[in-house]
Amino acid sequence: METFSIRDELLGKSPTADPPPATSLIRLLLEAAAYKAEAAEYGILTGFSIVRTARQSCDEIDKTVAAIDALPESANDADAWSKLQAYWRNIKALEE
Numbered sequence: 167m168e169t170f171s172i173r174d175e176l177l178g179k180s181p182t183a184d185p186p187p188a189t190s191l192i193r194l195l196l197e198a199a200a201y202k203a204e205a206a207e208y209g210i211l212t213g214f215s216i217v218r219t220a221r222q223s224c225d226e227i228d229k230t231v232a233a234i235d236a237l238p239e240s241a242n243d244a245d246a247w248s249k250l251q252a253y254w255r256n257i258k259a260l261e262e
Contacts, residue, residue, distance in 0.1 A: 176200045176217045178225065188231045189224040192260070196221055223260035230256055 177193070177200055186193075196217050203213030230253040237246055 172204065172214070173200055176203070176214060176221065178221055186224075186228040186231070189227055192220070192224055196224070220260060223256060226256045227253065227260065 177197060199213065199220075200217045203210060203217055206213055230249060234246070234249045234253065237249065
């Protein structure tokens with residue numbers, strides 16, 4: 167039998183020992199927002215949707231930062247710029 171946790175669904179799997187530095191603060195805020203959404207008397211699904219969407223944006227930002235960090239120094243500028251532009255797009259999506 168598999169258990170389901172709304173908190174895990176909203177916030178992703180249990181955090182690792184080292185949270186991603188690029189989004190660690192926003193993830194703490196999302197955790198507080200998830201608790202508020204669980205305790206809400208109305209608009210629960212809206213709160214869940216906002217938290218989950220923001221968490222997915224954080225995941226994309228972290229993936230992009232990892233890809234930028236993994237670029238070798240011999241990488242061409244086009245690869246670096248495309249990853250940086252993806253990073254900016256992901257941040258813009260989170261802000262929206």
